Each structure stands twice: as structure tokens, then as C-alpha cells.
Amino acid sequence: SQKIEQNSEALNIQEGKTATLTCNYTNYSPAYLQWYRQDPGRGPVFLLLIRENEKEKRKERLKVTFDTTLKQSLFHITASQPADSATYLCALDNGYSSASKIIFGSGTRLSIRP
Amino acid sequence: GAGVSQSPSNKVTEKGKDVELRCDPISGHTALYWYRQSLGQGLEFLIYFQGNSAPDKSGLPSDRFSAERTGGSVSTLTIQRTQQEDSAVYLCASSLGSIRGLVRSPLHFGNGTRLTVT
Known part of the structure; x- marks a missing residue:
């Protein structure tokens, strides 16, 4: 069955360091991979989308990589700040049909300490 | 310019009762999750x-769960004969959907309905 795993439930790092979150998947061939941020009591908010034929995507302090051979995506936040503390979710879909659904990983809770 | 709206924001119900959760998607969004x-x-x-x-109903956990989307807009998720294990936050999202060959549109989420079954 399709499975998405995010490397750890929680990650604690020092302010200013780079946070790296991992998303691995099995039994799936996604055409797109997305990353979302979720704050307590709120719905997830879209951050970045990367296609299967793209190796890397950047947006300000965020960087996403997508390796379809390793079946893995890495999500980096450089120069991390306490305001980056949240849960980060990866999401996959094959996108080849308008009928394809989007499925999510369980999330990684990131805490940035001052 | 409103986002996705869900109601109620909180719902407490007794075991065995039916509940209806509502989602108002962003206008013009063809996909709803x-x-x-x-x-x-x-x-x-x-x-x-x-x-x-x-609709793709493959994720519905039992036949007590059903959903409708009327007129391609508002959606209602209905849970019949609620059980304690149904307690959770139910999130709705909408998007422009996907057209073959074009980039997948991201999802826009509401803030959810927190359902508590006592």
C-alpha cells in the first residue's frame, strides 16, 4: 500500500541553524510533491510545490529537493527563527488525472529555540 | 476574497447521534477535499x-460516513450514529484542481471542525 513517512515526529534546533525535514514514500509515483505548514488550531498552509522533473525549488529561506530515485524529498529552512516553529507536512499526488487525490504524511513538529 | 469556511468550528455530540459538518470552498475552486x-x-x-x-470515496472509514457537494460548491460531511473514535478535527480544502499537463494547484484549507463525541 502507499506509504508516506516523515523522518521524525519532532525536531528541535537552535535559532539561526538550518532545519532539514525528510519525507520518504513507498509504492507511489508522485508527479508533484507539496509542503505545508500547520500551526496549532489552524488548517495547513501551502508553502512550496515541486514537480517530479525538478530537482530543487527555492522560496526565500525555504528549499525543497525531490529525488524520485531515492523516493525522498528534503525540506530545508535556512537561518531558522522561532517564528518557524510549527508542524510541517509533505503531500503527494500523481497528478496524472484530475481524479487523483492528494495524500499527506504525518508531519514533523519543528521547534526553534532562541 | 474569503478563504475556505467551515462550520461549526466546534461540535460536541453524544454517541449515537448524527452530525453534519459544512464546508464553503473558495469561489471558482472545482476540487474539494x-x-x-x-x-x-x-x-x-x-x-x-x-x-x-x-467523487473518490476511497478514504471514508465506514458506511456511517457520507458527503455531498451541491451545485459544485458547498459540501456537507455527514457522520451517522457517531462513535467516540470519530472524535477528531475534520478539515476541508479546496483548489483549482488539476488539468493534465499543468501544475497541480495547491490546497487551501479551512480551520476545521473539532468534533467531540461523548
């Missing part, structure tokens, strides 16, 4: 509507 999120967990896919196509 329902997910369930238990405490500290990820998002569990429930059902997906895309335009006039038959």
Missing part, C-alpha cells in the same frame, strides 16, 4: 470531489 486529523496525527484522506466527476 475532506480530511480527518486526530490529535497529534497527520491528515487522513476521506473523500475528494473534482468538478462533475464521481
Whole structure:
């Protein structure tokens, strides 16, 4: 069955360091991979989308990589700040049909300490 | 310019009762999703509507769960004979959907309905 795993439930790092979150998947061939941020009591908010034929995507302090051979995506936040503390979710879909659904990983809770 | 709206924001119900959760998507969004999120967990896919196509109901956990989308807009998720294990946050999301060959539109989420079954 399709499975998405995010490397750890929680990650604690020092302010200013780079946070790296991992998303691995099995039994799936996604055409797109997305990353979302979720704050307590709120719905997830879209951050970045990367296609299967793209190796890397950047947006300000965020960087996403997508390796379809390793079946893995890495999500980096450089120069991390306490305001980056949240849960980060990866999401996959094959996108080849308008009928394809989007499925999510369980999330990684990131805490940035001052 | 409103986002996705869900109501109620909180619902407490007794075991065995039926509940209806409502989602108002962003105007013009053809795709609508329902997910369930238990405490500290990820998002569990429930059902997906895309335009006039038959919905993908593959994530509904039992026949007590059903959903409708009227006129391609508002959606209602109904849970019959609620059980304690149904307690969770139910999230709705909408998007412009996907057209073959074009980039997948991201999801816009509401803030969810927190359902508590006592």
C-alpha cells in the first residue's frame, strides 16, 4: 500500500541553524510533491510545490529537493527563527488525472529555540 | 476574497447521534477535499470531489460516513450514529484542481471542525 513517512515526529534546533525535514514514500509515483505548514488550531498552509522533473525549488529561506530515485524529498529552512516553529507536512499526488487525490504524511513538529 | 469556511468550528455530540459538518470552498475552486486529523496525527484522506466527476470515496472509514457537494460548491460531511473514535478535527480544502499537463494547484484549507463525541 502507499506509504508516506516523515523522518521524525519532532525536531528541535537552535535559532539561526538550518532545519532539514525528510519525507520518504513507498509504492507511489508522485508527479508533484507539496509542503505545508500547520500551526496549532489552524488548517495547513501551502508553502512550496515541486514537480517530479525538478530537482530543487527555492522560496526565500525555504528549499525543497525531490529525488524520485531515492523516493525522498528534503525540506530545508535556512537561518531558522522561532517564528518557524510549527508542524510541517509533505503531500503527494500523481497528478496524472484530475481524479487523483492528494495524500499527506504525518508531519514533523519543528521547534526553534532562541 | 474569503478563504475556505467551515462550520461549526466546534461540535460536541453524544454517541449515537448524527452530525453534519459544512464546508464553503473558495469561489471558482472545482476540487474539494475532506480530511480527518486526530490529535497529534497527520491528515487522513476521506473523500475528494473534482468538478462533475464521481467523487473518490476511497478514504471514508465506514458506511456511517457520507458527503455531498451541491451545485459544485458547498459540501456537507455527514457522520451517522457517531462513535467516540470519530472524535477528531475534520478539515476541508479546496483548489483549482488539476488539468493534465499543468501544475497541480495547491490546497487551501479551512480551520476545521473539532468534533467531540461523548
